[in-house]
Amino acid sequence: MSQQPLTLPDAGSRAGAAPRRRMLEIAGAAAIAATYVFLVLTQPVEIANGPASFSALVALGGFLLGAVLLLAAVLPVLPTSTLVLMPVAIVLNVVLGQLMGSTGLPFYLDAIGTVLIAVLAGPAAGAATGVLGSIVWSFFNPTVLPFAAGAALIGFLAGLAARAGLFRRFYFAPVAGFLTGILAGVVSAPIAAFVFGGTAGLGTGAIVSAFRAMGDTLLAAITKQALISDPMDKAIVFTIAALLAYALPRRTTFQYAFVRRFRVLAGKAPSDSAA
Amino acid sequence: MSAAAARIDSFSFHGDAGAALRNVQLSVRPGTLTAVLGGSGSGKTTLGKLLAGWLRAGHSGVLHGSLALGAEVLEFRGGSGDPRINPAAWSGRVGYVPQDAGAILSSVRSTVAEELAFGLENRGVARPEMIRQVARIAEQTGLSALLDRDPAQLSGGELRRLAVACAVIVEPQVLVLDEPLASLDAEGAGELRALVDGLLDAGTAVVLLSQAADALARNAGHWIILDGGTAVAEGPPADVEKGAVLRDAGVLAEGPDTGTPVRLPTAAAVAPGSVVPGSVAPAAAVPVLELRGIGFGYAAAKTPTGRPAKGPAGSLPASDLLRGVDLTVLPGEIVAITGTNGTGKSTLLRHFNGLLRPQAGEVLVEGRSIAGIRTGRIAASVGLLFQQPRDQLFERTVLREVGFGLRRLAGSPEAAAGRAQEALAAVGLSDAAQAHPAELASSRQRLLALATVLARRPAVIALDEPTVGLDRHGIERLQHATAAAAARGAGVVLVTHDLAYARTNAHRVLALDGGSLREL
């Protein structure tokens, strides 16, 4: 076996790869944004099956392409400590969602793991978990796959909120969640409208029906429904994720460089030795 | 010339205030066996992982000191200019096998052969060479017959050998073994010792981390005793064993020959005023626990969710596990139940508080049948200590953990706080009241779980293998606490495979054999 050097080179020497990664990230985000704008501008005035197929293909293609580009940009540079946490986050999304469902609350609550990993490991990790989580979970429930871009957005925004210190106080986390819910709900509405033709829940279906009865287009009705239910849902998700992050011992949370560098969690930081 | 050396002036984890290791030096020469002994939480695992590159300066914590492999020396000053260790390259020179053997597995490979090849795949080794290496290491560690098995279904001994093989396949010059004999039966332990002898003969330096001065440790040429993160003694085993340093550090001492059970403080060393084994609590009292004709088998049993139940070992025995079990425990009595693995000892314990319901017979606690009462309510009278405390811990401080559910039992918050403090004092955790339970060393976590049981002051205390994982201090605390609980009138049932502990600490010793209990 060849003798590798025992130490790694300095961190700042990976110059060549960074611009390419940046381009992929921008391309991914652009694809998602462009798809959304296109869908809104070209939504059929009268929704019928043919135009719905067209919009479904555009929505699926554009959003999934954007999600995959983001994943390709982010995944190769995630450290191992984040990578091993991702299966945990993906599984927690579903397990905690079901556990909370048993309490009888009328919310999905299926992004707790994604937000938790975003708090511990940053926006890139959160976005990657959103996409990968959707891909992996589609092995059990294929209908989550088209929502990959929305899930990535939730993880990304949660990471940004953590970086901005919104998780240092308990009352800021729900606010961050509320805003994230607004954005993510709006971005995911075209998928629900064109790919599936509606929503899966009875409560949400009733709200959409109400707006449709008033004469809204399908996309408008679903967007308004998302604006009603998603912010509350994400606010609760962010709160639960914050509670879980604080339930972890300090030694566990501080092993993540993101938590240390941006002082994500409240509490005395241990004094780093200067020399 | 040493194969590897470490000089740790101080090492502290990120997020911890104090240093986990201070002033420890370790140097190993090829073909020698060194033993690092210490109680739970003494820093052995931290030292082993630092030597093997599993914990790295900057990445995992702040290190002041130096690490050397052969002629290459790396100095660390705790700043950002320190060298960053390449973990893959380092583990090609120093291997580490964790205490939980399954932790070294990748968990994404479906056969033993692929698992062994995982490290080689990541290094880009050509496929014919990989096949050759896998065959060679399987031969060396006795895994040749298991190459097509699923790693998740290996037995404890097989898993341990697979873990060693995964570390050794890259042919490191040094191998660190963390508690290699833990939870192995006699056969598995013998196989592992033969493996270590083979490695030593081949010139590998082996570092053994252990909580007990067992037969394997006695083969070592050099001992280092750790206590509280520093080295308190060093030298050849014969020199170090004289004096009280082993006992003070919490290290268990075993007999010089293989397989003898741990020597414990005799009954006389237990605090005066507590129960003396041999005497029995006054008769004519209502038994705190009574089992009448209990019959139970997993194949026919269904848990409340309707799925067939599985035994604790994960297997589904076809025949009835328990047949006509009768047991009476009086207040203040300590009963020990022994038996080999798989005979149903843990299953029996789970009948005491209703986690399992018998298919025949009845269970009476304090004279009343528990049939139809939910487990959560029975928990006020029956406290069960599981082997795996991690499944229960959920609070942010030790004090809150012990105080869970006490307010309802004790009546007032002050009484609840008092009971919690008392329970912590009984197990010796008063100084850790504000620590996070998940940050305690494993021995203290088990004591914490014991404290949560004691605080509720149940009439029956059931302990499932309480001695496993406890260091010497822990075992002493356990003895005191159970004796005190029995003196207060509780009935204690302990399940253990350690016959010596059972004889020294129980009024009665029973064996679970063929589905029923008999006196020993």
Place this chain on the structure above:
Amino acid sequence: MSLHPLTALTAACCAAVVTTAAGSWPLSVAVALAAALLAARAGVAARVLTAAGVILGPLFLSLLVLHGLFFPEGHTVLAQWGPARITAEGLDFALELGSRTAASVLLLLLFSFTVSVPDLVTALAARRVPPQFSFVLASTLTLVPAMAGRLEKIRRAQEARGLVVERGLLSRLAAARLQAVPLVLGLVEDAGARAQALDARGFGTPGPRTSYRQLQDPPAQRILRAAALLLAAAAVVLRLVTAWPAAVPA
């Protein structure tokens, strides 16, 4: 003929894309039935149909109610109560979308319940997909079956400490907390230990990787995959071209 996992994946995805592009409910229903039959042949029919039922049931109901009763774009009214109107167009729309979704779901479930994960990981590695992707995929799929057992163990341990779940939101929230926190603590702790092991075994190093496990990829299957991709692309282009004038407002 044992299917290379990428062939199965390509076939399922292309069939789903073509069905979506076609937008014709007879085709969707036919594809769904074909998927169910293939599942029966592979012996996974019970699992696939149960999973599909759980996923599609609420969706169908919701679509029926939503578009059956409230479809402002419909002209042919069959019945009417206040604001709710049953329109033929609405029912037609619900049928089209429902059958299309059913076909895609059945196809993808058929793939995921018949694929061998180690083979899929090997196939992805041979295609130079980043190993981090296959690691997370394989690791999650390994973790999922153990979750139910883990939660059960935690629940019993907490019951033995006095957990009684009563009716009432607060009690159930407290019970959820008692189970969620130990679960998260245990999983995160395991993850930390595994990260150290993976790093030591070379997982984090960049550079070429080899594979111990090998798969056969006969040329016939490669041709099949290429053909399927072409067919799907053609269907998409066709749909985009024909629906473009109607979709984009003047």
